[in-house]
Amino acid sequence: MKNLLLVMCLTLVISAPAFGFSWTYFDFGSSVFDENNNTSPIDYPNIGYLPSPGTNNEGGEKFDLEGAFCAEDEMYLYVGLTSSFGEVAMSNDFGAFNSGDLFFGFNGEKHSYAVDVSTGNLIDVETWNYIPERPGGYGSRSTIVQQVGAYSIGTGENLGRIDMMLSFEADLEPNPLTPPDGASGDTYIWEFRIAKALLNYDTGMYESVTLHNTLECGNDLIEKTFPMDPIPEPTTLILLGAGLVGAGLIRRKRA
Numbered sequence: 159m160k161n162l163l164l165v166m167c168l169t170l171v172i173s174a175p176a177f178g179f180s181w182t183y184f185d186f187g188s189s190v191f192d193e194n195n196n197t198s199p200i201d202y203p204n205i206g207y208l209p210s211p212g213t214n215n216e217g218g219e220k221f222d223l224e225g226a227f228c229a230e231d232e233m234y235l236y237v238g239l240t241s242s243f244g245e246v247a248m249s250n251d252f253g254a255f256n257s258g259d260l261f262f263g264f265n266g267e268k269h270s271y272a273v274d275v276s277t278g279n280l281i282d283v284e285t286w287n288y289i290p291e292r293p294g295g296y297g298s299r300s301t302i303v304q305q306v307g308a309y310s311i312g313t314g315e316n317l318g319r320i321d322m323m324l325s326f327e328a329d330l331e332p333n334p335l336t337p338p339d340g341a342s343g344d345t346y347i348w349e350f351r352i353a354k355a356l357l358n359y360d361t362g363m364y365e366s367v368t369l370h371n372t373l374e375c376g377n378d379l380i381e382k383t384f385p386m387d388p389i390p391e392p393t394t395l396i397l398l399g400a401g402l403v404g405a406g407l408i409r410r411k412r413a
Contacts, residue, residue, distance in 0.1 A: 179327050183351040184229050184236035190330065190347050191240060192225040198378050200305045202296075210296075210377030212249070219333055221247050221255070223380040224345070226369050230386060235357070237262070237350040239371060239380070242333070244324055244346045245275065247373065252294030258309045260350065261286070261370040268368040268381065271357065272311045273350055278322045280356050285312035295375035306376045321351035 179190060196219075198209050205211070209220045225240035239260065246254045256276075261283070263270035272281050286308040291297035296306070330345040368383040 179325065179330070179347065181238065181349065182323060183234075183321065183349050184238070186227040186229065186236075186238050190225055190238070190327070190345065192227070192382075194226065194380050194382070195224040195240075195331075196220070196222055198223075199381065200302065200379055202302070202377070203299070210375070212377075219331060219344070221373055221375065221377050223371060223373070223378045224331070226371070226380050226382040228367055228369060228382075228384040230354075230367075233354060235352040235354060235367070237348075237352070237369060239348040239350075239369070241346050241348070241373075242331075242344065243373065244326065247375075249294055252292070252375075255295070255374040258289075258372045258374065259311050260348070261308045262367055264364040264367050264386070266366070266368070268370045269308050271317075272308075272314070273320060273322065273352070274311055275322070275348070278319050280317045280320050280352060281311050281314040282317055282358070283311060283314040285314070286310065287312050289372065289374055289376040292375075296377060297375075302376055306372050306379050308370060309372055309374065309376070317356045318353075320353065320356070321349075323349050325349070 196208065198207055201207055202210055209222045211220050219242035222242045223240075224242065225238070227236075227238035229236045237260065241257070243255075243257060246256050248254055259275055260273040261269050261271070269283055269286055272283050272286070273279070274281060287310045288303050289295060289297050289306055289309045296302040325347045326344070327347060328344040333344045364386045366383050366385050368381065370379075370381050372379045
């Protein structure tokens with residue numbers, strides 16, 4: 159009996175999630191972090207491939223973008239985005255830095271669509287804006303601006319609202335800085351559920367989707383490409399089914 163209880167307890171410990179966060183729209187697994195945590199694809203001056211450290215009592219774990227996730231089913235495209243700031247990151251010296259919009263595209267494109275994170279609207283993007291030139295940011299450094307790319311939606315057609323939520327999980331990776339009053343810090347998880355009916359989505363035509371996001375100061379960028387699992391068109395399924403039926407009839411006739 160004792161051995162059985164011990165096995166049960168070990169099973170519960172092993173199967174228990176590593177943290178208290180639960181995904182709402184799609185289960186991306188037990189971690190909200192990926193290889194982007196505490197790293198950046200941009201080589202910043204005097205810093206290297208790390209997010210700008212933020213040593214002026216700013217909120218956020220060095221304003222870090224920490225994970226991107228994507229999945230799909232027949233009806234929706236699901237996106238998860240983990241960061242060290244919510245809708246805004248604060249700095250005692252430079253004020254508020256807003257979160258950039260979520261850009262994405264298919265088959266190598268990354269700016270075809272965007273979600274306006276302030277409204278939840280899905281936009282078919284025509285133009286987009288770079289990070290602004292302002293104190294405390296990288297806007298005045300042209301090489302960084304070019305590498306960071308799209309920050310906010312410029313013009314485009316509003317395709318409708320999506321499902322979007324933002325969760326705060328303070329205990330996942332504590333903020334090493336002491337943020338000022340009203341600052342965001344620790345870990346935030348954005349979740350997006352985008353109806354395919356709102357997209358110019360040709361079933362089976364897309365092999366990959368690329369996500370793109372940055373912060374207004376431009377001191378970290380996340381870009382990640384995910385393979386798609388094309389869903390066969392109804393006509394393809396009908397032809398496949400007819401072929402299988404035909405093969406079965408031929409086999410039965412030979413028998």
